Amino acid sequence: MKIPNIIKDINSLSPEIVFLICGVLFGLLMVYANPPYHSNDEDRHFYLAYNYSEGNLAPTVQNGKVGFILPISLYNITVSTQGKNYNAGQKVSRQMIDNAEKVPLNKDKNLFYEATTININPIAYIGPIIGMSVGKVINDNPIHILWAGRIGSLLFYLLIVYFAIKLIPFHKFPLTLIALNPMSLYQATSITYDTPIFALTLLLFAYTFKLLFDETTINENNIIMIVAIALIINFSKDGYFLLPFIALLLPMNRFKNKNLYYIMLASLIISIFIPNWTWGVYFQSLNLPNPKPLVSDFQYGGSEQINFLLSNPFGSLYNIFMNIITQGKEWMWGVFGRFGYSYSVLNKGLITVYGLFLFTYILLDNSGKYEVTDKQRYLLLSLGILTALMIIVGFYTVASPVGAKLIFGVQGRYFIPTLPFFIFALSNNIIKKEQFLELKGVVAISAIVIMLSYTVYFLDKQLWMN
């Protein structure tokens, strides 16, 4: 069968360029298609990122409460958009947002906002902080500050992931598909600390594979790069400290000397604790009153919950297993497409097909001369599974009510950084379907365009009042 020239041309587009074009186009559409402050917890992240963009590193304490001084207009506009029950058909009014866009920031009139999200390191908001700082110069209306923050986050994501796709020596399209998964891009176009974690995980992933398949010796500079990325991941959020251990894919005999391998290993372990030893110590030195975490009316997590779990370890394991069975589906939707403060799930059939497509795509995407060994495959799977379990157990111990059988607080999007680990475990150079390989670019681009076009349409239809 003769393939038309236009298909050949599309097929020959480099994945990183496809990523940039689709990322910018659909990313910008998502910035505006997602109603203001409507990604999960975006309101809280926005307050904190705004506080940082104002140059305030520490929160404010008033009457024994901890929080931020925010312009009244900024707070009121943010609050006015919250609490929409999309399940019950509620939507965001464009008219309301249009009106809100005319309200000046008016920094002189402010209020104290008691915050629960206070101690996240500013490095996690680097994109939004830069975006907001630039945005405020152009238009300091609260909604416009949010748009600017989101664009900053998107640009940061595009930049990091562009280099990741450029660096990785194989499976560039699978990495592009993962990076442009609707939920990945949705996160990247929101103000959240999950964006740098995912972007940097992809970068470290790609860098490790580059080192693995390059014929050069691994030296000190390479180690510095790996540990620096691991540090930023660990500074951004707890719970993902296992992911940087992907560097263990690198065999010891590829290092300049054995010591360097052990130095890398030790540095990766130490990098887990550095955020606590630095930012944590700084925050403790502020002697802030304890904020009430999550819904304040219940006793959550802590030592009592740990005691409860340890008092019946088998029962706790059973509970975790049952939660994966009964809530797993909701988490799975969250990996691929759960929007509007998590209430609106993208078409579930489409998500199922897309998930199967991702796994099948890499299976057929022959890796050629780059072979992932079984040992490396198992390491990838182990890191993915352990990180996913860490997230689940973490929420069971910290964010679930004491004595609860149900795990609270876990959202599917938290598992996105583990996605490449599961998908790349299927890399192989044995299955070879020539027809697929000839069209793999077109197949990937088509999937990206279909999924992201539908996502933008879905956001517009589902969340906005027409």
Added chain:
Amino acid sequence: MEIMSKVTDIKLGNNKSPASRRSPVLIIFAVIVISFLGIIIAPKSNFKNDWDIIGKQYEESKAISDPKLRQEAFMTSLKEMIAMRNKYPEHARLYLNTAVIFQALNMPDSAFKNAYTALKKGGDGTVNQINSFAIDIMLKSTIQKAQVFFMQKDTVDALNTFKYANSLIQHPFLGKTIGSFYANFGSADSALKYLYQSYKLNNRDSEVFYFVGLTYYKGNKIDSAIYFLNQAITMNPNEQQAKSLINLITSQGNNENSKHN
């Protein structure tokens, strides 16, 4: 050339046949796909979703500054919470949640009843211990209700409100409060009974010692009264009530002495 390729394969560790190299990949593929589909097909729990929605609504209702609108928002949350409670009767924390909203709506009886049901059901978020949130709601609701009786000058019903709570839960505050009633207005035996009950649950409360001292003082057992009042002050040097009563007893003693002189 063929020999060279084989040598390269052996060097790279690729000395397995394509079929045996293929099998781990296909097994992992099968496991991932089956797990993926299995999780999607498995029955789901709606409880978490429902709770998230209502819990969030309630949290946002609290932030509404206009009292009337806030009350309306609480009522909406309450209706949804009761519906959810009926839908998932096994979840004790839904009763607790309902109690929270009733409390926010100044409906102490319903708050008390729901908190007590939550406590009885146990598990799933309710801690069956002295400082559990359910007990906290019950105590606050009891105080709230008793205050209404006090304002109506109906001390008997106020006392009965505390006694009813005391019959359901063991808490040092209740024993102390009832004991203080009797110490001020009733029988010494009853006062000591309830104060002892409170002492058994918390032996570091200086106020309990003060009320025991007061009970003995009212029963004209001055030595015992002074002993317990001193105990209260030792326990808490800022125990002003005990200090005042000792001063009163001392001044009364001085007066008596001066009369005799």
